[in-house]
Amino acid sequence: MSDIHVLIVDDEEALVRSLSYALRGEGMRISTAGSGEAALELLAEETTGIDIVLLDLGLPGIDGLATLDGIRQLHARLPVIMISAHGDTRAAVQAVKSGATDYLTKPFELDDLLATITSTLSLARCEEPAVAVSDELAAGLLGHSPAMSTLHAAVGRIARSSATRILLLGESGTGKTLVAQALHNHSGRGGQPFIEVNCAALPEQLIEAELFGSEKGAYTGAHQKRAGLVSQANGGTLFLDEIGELPLALQAKLLHFLENGSYRAVGANAASSADVRVVAATNRDLADDVQSGRFREDLFYRLNVITLDIPSLRERGEDVLLLAEHFARRQAVEEGVEPIRFLPDSAQALARHRWPGNVRELKNLVERLTILSPGQAISVAMLPSALQGLQIEPLVLGEQLELAERDLVTDALSRASGHKGLAASLLGISRHALKRRLHRLGLDRSTER
Incomplete structure (x- = not known):
């Protein structure tokens, strides 16, 4: 990711220094601005050559949204990644709807930032969806193995397709979130919100309101009307991680939404609708869960139209x-x-x-x-000791087994005076089985008797 010129617009000097150091370590060129006014003044210069902007929402003077408007007037196609404080997710989503390419919530990891920069620039330059390894799909989905090449190609095809219900299957830690993000970034919805929901992390009594929203007074503590994550994802992608953990009662309501895009906020009299690509993920065997009654069969088949298997690390050589x-x-x-x-x-x-x-x-x-x-x-x-043991044990065990087998066979041949039929009887195996072992052990030049 060298030769990329990044403009960081943020008034937190410590964060700016940290980001500048990290991104320079990736070979990028960095410019900084401590306010929206300074950023717009810099971008007004035609020779700056800025490739992408990291823009904080909470700026002194004109705020991030106003700065975004100014950037769009100067450079309509310049990619802008909004940076929001924890709890400002809705404002960040609004920024995306106003023209930002993507957003990150503080604090974020460097890998997340690099993945977002990579995918944002890829989309902005209208490159083919990441079939090539150099695009990386997202940081962490690197690989030259056949398993990853197959995954890259499948993500590219599915991202471009009209499919709006996708199921990701794979063990914990394989990168299902990154695949979901790649499916979003390289689709026609890439400029719209990507909303992630961990179904296992939300309390059962609140998950319906989180997903579909709630009216004021709908339940204890609902002091104002609240938009749900489905509404926030309208036009974009809703990623439902750990879908197998979704309570049965809510599975029926999710199925209704998946069927026709219609849903009802908690406490609402009228239904609403949203155009959302739903990507669900699980490390569980949903077919087994269906059999045991933990997961609805109709929801399983509704999700199981387009399925993508994420390879485990041990499959990636x-x-x-x-x-x-x-x-x-x-x-x-x-x-x-x-x-x-x-x-x-x-x-x-x-x-x-x-x-x-x-x-x-x-x-x-x-x-x-x-x-x-x-x-x-x-x-x-x-x-760690677990890795140290594996470094030598398979080789030593194989050698020991071969030596033990060789000793047994040669001893039997010696006791049988070289007669293979008798040696086979002593070993308790057939004559043909002995011949195969002699050949494998390089002992088949013994005299037949």
């Missing part, structure tokens, strides 16, 4: 080391240190590990190693 090095560079920037390096023995250990926590587990490991051993060459002895 050499991508493991590629991702490890990627995370090492990112974490080094965040810590202000040199990146760690993986020696051949530790690289082999990473490749052999089963990664039950998938990409999230690998990222956490790299973060821990970077903090504890900044800038060092990581040997297998510096890895």
